[in-house]
Amino acid sequence: MEIISTTHAAKQVDNNLLVFTHLSQLLTYVTGFGGFVVPLILWLVKKDQIVGMDEHGKSIINFQITMFLIALISVPGIFLFGLGILSLIYVGIVSLVVPIVNAVRASNGEAPSYFSTIKFI
Template sequence: MEIINQQIALREDRQLLVITHLSQYLDFITGFGGLIVPLVLWLTSKDSVIGMDEHGKSVINFQLTLILYIIIGIPGILLFGLGILLLIFAGILSLVMPAINAVRASNGESPSYFGTIKFIS
């Protein structure tokens, strides 16, 4: 029996990390691309790019949290309009946090998304 050594050389690719964070803005164009594209980028390069596993998990957790906020916020509108506040909060987060974390990724820092529930650890 032959054993093949399949070590994958890790490379540092900060541009791909930045693209992963900025691809969340596809939500505003397609409605669903902000979850699909980062998920594909994370799954295909988490073993070959340094830091992609950490950044990818944080992006996916953030997108799933936003979806949960929206699912809770829409019926919450019926409760004296309190769901509007949650939807505004989710909208502001979805505009601001990807840009902040793209800058953090370009500087080589760890991602930090405010108000994120950790679905994937």
Template structure:
């Protein structure tokens, strides 16, 4: 009995794909949707074949869930002297800046920044 094609699946290094995955979070600002779904699909389909995709994908999902939690907390905060409006401003700025920072870090081969990110998925 002969075993044919017994090659181990190797992972490849693709920093460009990691950077694009981070930048797809900005689809919220362009289309209103897709800033969570597109990076999630990219992470789930390539986490085994691209080096670092599992770490970066988990970071993206944790960051998006954290932003959602901050928005939910900010809604009742509007009734408290308008502090929720500051929360919305904070989420808007952080949600725009951090994907760009993490895309640059991914393009340079560094691990993503965990600024204001709650670790839901470890």
């Protein structure tokens, strides 16, 4: 007698949701906090259902936390020789360009590539 378990559903391949997850980081420029909350919710809900969502979601959350910490450290750095302004410009440019590049990578089925990111998760 053979028992077949049907509790584990097959994961779906949904590159469009991965692209949307990467592009949802740009909500930071509109709402101020949506760029962290929306990808976090999508990752927590879909990480077991979509192929690659766990890897992409962890990369996005690590990237958002790292950019937040750099920006937070930059504010007092403004008073020290004005170097904080350079790092705030870096955060602004990188937070705009890198999610778009990774959205294109996700649409092609490639792994995300977030450079200068601290691995928290």
